[in-house]
Amino acid sequence: MPTRTAAQRRAEARTAYDAFMAVCPSRQLLDRISGKWATLVVTALADGPLRYAELARVIAGVSQKMLTQTLRALERDGLVTRTVTAAVPVRVDYELTGIGRDLLVVLAAVKAWSERHIEEVLDAREAYDAAQAEA
Amino acid sequence: MPTRTAAQRRAEARTAYDAFMAVCPSRQLLDRISGKWATLVVTALADGPLRYAELARVIAGVSQKMLTQTLRALERDGLVTRTVTAAVPVRVDYELTGIGRDLLVVLAAVKAWSERHIEEVLDAREAYDAAQAEA
DNA sequence: CGGGATCCGACGGGATACTG
């Protein structure tokens, strides 16, 4: 059961969305799409559809619980499609939607940034911790 | 006390960083910078330094605990500087560093994406929930 | 003003076991 009716939603929609506002739905969305697992899942689907087990392999260390949970949330938000192929055993493919590919561009930049700047951050941490230790 | 020595870190650094790998430090960094509070704090500092109370006001709904915790983490990672001006009462300013401004570009895109696509996502959710309800 | 310290509930998230 949705917490808001479509009419209520449309009324809200007339005001600008601003994630700095506490109750703005765009902040909830920000909470969703930012975050480790969403970022890794979306970027993992960059080169086309993947099966569940393939995703689990690409994203090393993810538990099935978090993988399933994240995929469901992304599917519900219209960012990923879930295609079941009846067979034995069953085959399930996940693929980015149009809007999902749009998000991919943004999230891929975040992931790439982490990988590009991790060394500087590691050095900064070392310096910070050293300064704290002497104090 | 750091969990790795500088020598160990440097040894690791010779291998490429890939956030898809479970133990890669860049995934820890991804975990840090992705996430609601980090994104909001960094983007809030886009137009220059802000005081603690100003940050708390701009980022509506943030508790002091999370604001302080997030600011400390960003400072430790070298993304934000903390400047204390001795006075009564004390004045503390937070400002993005060079690398912090670099991150801002990426995170601002994430925040903007949320605000731009929230309506489509809301519609997708409604459709998804409706489909689930009838099943 | 800019926090630190503490308590506590809620949820994130891993491990394991079971199913169609």
Next chain:
DNA sequence: CAGTATCCCGTCGGATCCCG
């Protein structure tokens, strides 16, 4: 293969009180 269900623990995160 692709999940679901359950247990369990750690952390997230808010509320409150206190301090320099």
